[in-house]
Amino acid sequence: MNQDVFVSIEHLRGQVTDLSYGMLAAARQVAAEAGGEVVAVLLGHTGQHLAQGLAADRVLSIDHPALADFTSEAYIQAWSYLLREYNPRLALFGDTSIGADVAGGLSIRMGLPLVSACQVLLVENGELLFRSQICGGKIMAQGKLPPTTALVTMVPGGYRAEEARGEEPSEIISLEAPPLEDLSVRLKEYIEPEISDVDITKENVLVAVGRGIQNQDGIELVQELAEAIGGVVCASRPVIDQGWLPITRLVGKSGGQVKPVVYLALGISGAPEHVEGIVNSQVIIAVNTDLAAPIFNVAKYGLTCDLFDLVPILVDKIRLSRSIQV
C-alpha cells in the first residue's frame, strides 16, 4: 500500500462538481503530510477534457461507453479494479448520489473500511484522522482511519473548492477499462427540470427564504427585495416542497451549490443539508428570530429581527440609495 490519495472526480452532464474540487483540496493536504500523491480518478467516455483544471499530481482516466454516465455497478467494477491495482492509502468519494452508491459496495466487496459524512481529514502525530458530521449537524465524530486502504465519503464544508481549481495536473494517464459486462443497471435518460429560469449557481447576489417565510405572500415581498438589490430569490427545502418556488431555486444537498458574493438568508434555520450548498459564499448575512439557529455559525453577520418587519424598510432604503447614486 502506498500513501497516495485517490479522489473520485464526480461529473454530471459534462461538469465537474464543486465537491470534487473540495476533495482534491482535502487530498492535497493529506498527501502532503503523508508523503503520497494526489491521484484524480476520472471515469467516463470521451470526457478527457474534464481532466483540465484538476489540481492533482496524476489523473487516471478510464474511458468506456459503459462509464459514459454514472451507474453504480459499472463504477463499482471500475473502482474495484483500480483499488486492487494501485492499493492507495485513501479513496475519497462524494457523500452524494454518485459516491454513496459506490463506496458501500466497495467496502463489502473488497473488505475495506468505510467512513461517511466526513467533513475534514486531519493528520495528528503522523496518523490520519477523520472528522464526520452526523445527527443533523449536531454531533461531530472523530477517529483514526485504519492503517489499510480506507474509503471515505465526504460532505462539503471542510474545504474551499477554489483551492483546487485552475491548476493543471502533472500527467494524465489513460487506462484500459476492466471488463464491464452483464450490467444490471442501465441509464435510460436524464430528465431535466423545466428551466425557463435562472441558474442560481451563477448568481452573485442571492436572497434566500426558509420556513420562516410562512406563505406565498412572503415570497412576493422577498422578490421585491431581490429586485431592489439586483439579486435572485432562492430557498431551502421546505419552501420548495410547498411549491412556492420551483426546484431550480433549491439550495443545498439536493439542490444547487451556490457561490455568491452575498447570501442573504431570511428565516432559514441553517440545517446541514442547506448549509452544504452555501459554504462557498463570500458573505452570508442571516436573519432569524431564533438566536440559537445554526445558520449563525456560518454567517458573517446576523440579525434577530422579524424578517417581515425588516424587509419592507430595507427595500425602501436600498431603492433610495440606488436613486441617490444615479
Place this chain on the structure above:
Amino acid sequence: MKIVVLIKMVPDLVEELSISPSGIELDTTWLRLKINEFDDHAIEQAILLKEQYGGEVTVLAPEMEGVDDALFTAAAKGADRLIQLSGKFDNSWNNHALARAFLPLAQELQPDLVLTGVQAHNDLDGSLGPLVAALMGLPYVGYVAGVTVSDGVATIRKEYPAGLLAEMEVILPAVLGIQAAEQPPRYVAFSKVRQSMKTTTLDERPAGESDPQGGVTVEHMFQPETGEGATMLEGDLTQVTDKLVSILHELDVI
C-alpha cells in the same frame, strides 16, 4: 411481487443530544429513538408498489426502543409480515453489522425488491442499502424517488442535485435506497395502529453477534461550537437596516 423493507431507529433530534461521559458515544439517558425518516419513505414506497402490483411486503427491523410502534404502524399501512431481530443493539452495532444480521433473513425471504432508506442521519460507516446489496450480490441504486416495475425490471428515477433526474432500469432482484416515496408517507389513524397491535403478530429472530468489520471506531465525539460565527447587528430597525445597506455598499452589491 415480494418486497422486503429494512428499517432502523435513529436518535430523535427534537431532544437535545448530549455526549456520554466516555466521550465516544451519545448519552442514552434522555435519548429517544424514532424511525429513520427515509425508511418511512421506503415503507410507503413498498406499500404503493404492493397496491399497484400486488404481492407481499415484509418489514425487518432491529430490536431498538420504539421499534414496535414503527412496525405496527407499517402493518396498519398494509405491510403483511413483521420480523424483529432480537438482541442488544448497543454501540458495537454499526451499519456493516446490521447488514450482516439482516442478510440471512433477507436471503431466506427471496425478495424481488429490497427497499431501505437512502441514508440515516446517524450513519458513520456508509448507509445500509449498498452494504446489504453487496452482501446479497445484488445491484444497488440509491437516491431513488419513484419506482415502477414490469417484467422483472424496475424503472427508477434517481435524484441528482438541482432537480436533475436520471431514469434508470434495474434488473430484479435489486436493492434500492429510497430518497422519497412517490407520495409522502400516509397518515394512519391511531385506532388503526392499536388495532394492528392486537391482530398482527411480530415474528422474532435472533440477531446473533455483531460483526462491525468494515466500520470505524470513534475516539472522540463532541458537539460543534456554536456562536463563534456571526457578528450580530444590534439596534432598532432603522439602525439595523442602515448597517445592512452600508455592508452591501462595501461589497459593491449596491
Place this chain on the structure above:
Amino acid sequence: MPIRETFWNIPQWAEIGQYILGLLSLLILIYGVVQRIRRWRQGQPENRSDQLLVRLKSLWVEGVLQARVTSDIYAGVMHLTIFWGMVVLFLGTVVATVDWDVTHLFFGFQFLTGGIYVIYELVLDIFGILLLVGLGMALYRRYIVRPGRLQNMPAGRLAWDDAYVLTMLVLITISGYLIEGLRIAVIRPDWAAWSPVGSAIASAFLALGDPTSRSLHLSLWTAHGLLSFMFIASVPYTKLFHLISTPVNIFFQSTKPVGALVPVRYSSGPGVQEWKNFTWKQILDFEACTRCGRCHDACSALGSCGLLSPRDLMIKLDQHVWERQNGKSLHGDVLSPEEIWACTTCRACSQVCPAYIDHVTTLVDLRRHLVDEGEMDGLLQEALTNLGRYGNSFGQSERMRARWTAGLEPAIKDIRKEPAEYLWFVGDYASYHAGMRDITRKTAEVFQKAGIDFGILYEAERNSGNDVRRVGEEGLFEMLVEKNLAVLDRCDYQSVVTTDPHSYNTLKNEYSTNGNGRHPVLHYGELLDRLLTAGQLKLSRKLDYTATYHDPCYLGRYNGVYDAPRRVISATGCKLVEMPRHGDRALCCGAGGGRIWMEEGPVLERSSEARIHEAVGQDGVQVLVTACPKDVAMYTDAVKTTGFADRLMVKELVELVHEAL
C-alpha cells in the same frame, strides 16, 4: 241568532267528496310520514329518551313560542303570524267540523251559536289578516329583498319548493276569504260585522248578484278544498314537513353539555362513510332544516374561505338521504374533504339554529372517516403525528413544556409531588408558543399575588385533546386522555384551573365521564373573577383603556361563560364597549377545530382580520381583550396584517390584571 251554516250552498256530493278526499289526503300524509320515519330508523341508534320534562319544556319554548325564531324580529313576526294564523284557521275548521258532523249529527246541537259564534268568526278573520301580513312579509323578503342566506345553493330547484309553500298558503287563505265574502254577500246575516274582512269582500261581490255568487262560491269552495287537501298530502314531500320534523328535532335535542362529543361508534366504522352510518337523530337534523340560512350567515368559515356553508351542508345531506344515494358517494360526490375540514367547530351555526340542528357533530363524524382514511393535508398530518409522539402539536420535546417557568421566583409547585388546591392545566399554546410564554409567566405572578395554592404538572402534562377530538382522531384523543388521567389521578388537588378554553371544555365536559367529575374545572377568567369579588386579589392601579372583549368560542358558546371575564375587565378600571357580534354571537377567530394546524386554503377575508375591523370600528376602542392563547396568536398576527398595529392593542385578560396589580 248567529249560527254557523256549515255547508251552505254545498251539495251532497261535494260534502261527501270532501270527506273522502280528506281521508285520502290524510292517508297520504300518514304514509309519507311513516316513510320518513323509516328512513330515520335506517340510521344508527342513539338514546334520546332521557329527561322528558326538559325536552317538553324546550318544545314549548322553542316549538310553540319559537324563541330562537324571534331573535330575528322581522322573521319572528313573519313566522309567528303565519304559524298562528294557520293554526287558528285550521283549528277553526276542526271546530266547525266537530260542530256540524259530531255535535249536530250525533247529538243534535251546535255550539257555534250566538256569542261564541261571532267571537269565533272575528278571531278567524283577524288571524286570517295576520296570516296574510305574514305571508306578505315572507314574499317581500324572499322575492324583493332576496337575502343571500335564502338562496338555496346548491339545489336551485328547492326554490320551487319554497315557492310552492308560499303560493299554497296565499291561495288557501285568499280563497278562504273569498268564500266567506261570497257567503256573506248572499246570506247577508246580521252578524256580518263580526267578520270584517268577509264583509268587505261581500260588498265587493254584491254587484254580481245571487246565482253568479253561488256558483262562484261553490267553485271557490271546491278549489279551497282541493288546495287544502293537496297541502296536507304534500306535507311529507315538501318543506312543509318541517311542521313535524322541526318540533320533533327540538324535542330530541341533546340534553348533554354541547361541549361533550359522543364517542366513536366503532360498530359502524369510525365516523360516517355512508349515510346509514349517521344516527337517526342526525338524519332527522337534515330533515328538520328549513333552509332559513341563519347558520350560513353566522358561519366564520364561510366568510373566511367560502368552502363551507352549514346550510348547504344540510341541504346536500338531506338530498342525499332523500334520493337514497342514487349511486353517489357521500365523500367525494356530495361533500368534499376541503369543506369538511373548513369548520372551526365554533358552534355559531347550532347556536342560532331555530330547529336545534347540530351541524358540528355531523362534521366531526365525517372527519372521523377522513382521518381513518388518512385523507388530510400535510400540516395536519404533521401536527397529529407530533401530538401522538410528543403530546403537543409544536413537535417540541415534552421536556421543553415547562421551560417558561425558568427563572420564576418562587418556583411553581410541582403538583405531581406536592398537594395543592388548584391544579393549573397550562395547555400547549401557553407553554410552547414563543409569543405566549411571557403571558403565562404573568399568569403565574397574578396567581401568586392572589395567594392561591396552585401547582402544575410540568413535563407530565399532555395536550388535553379537545381539538384532536374535533379533528376526528378519536384514537389519539383517547390516548391523550389516558395519559393525562394517569397523571391527574395520582395528584392531590381540589379544582382544576386552565388557561385555555379548549382544555377547559374537554376537561370539564369530556374527562368527567372518565371519572374526574369530582374536581370542578375553572377557566382562569372565572377564577380571577372569584378572587377579585372576594377581595383576595387586590388591584392597586386603575387602567383607563377603552376595551372590547372577544368571547372565545369554547368559553362562551360552549360553556356559557360570558360575564366573569367582563367583570374582571371592569374591575381593572377599563371601560368596556361591546362589538356588534358579542356574547353568543361572537365571531370565531378561525383557529379552532384543528384549523390552526391545517394549511390555509383560499382566503376571502380571514375571520381574525374581520374581527380586528369590527373592534376598530367601535369608537375609541384601544384594546381588544381575549381570554384564549389561540385568540392572542391569531389577533396579534391579524392586527399587523390589517395595518392597525399602532391603533389597537391585543391583550390577554390576565395581562390587564397584571398591569393593574
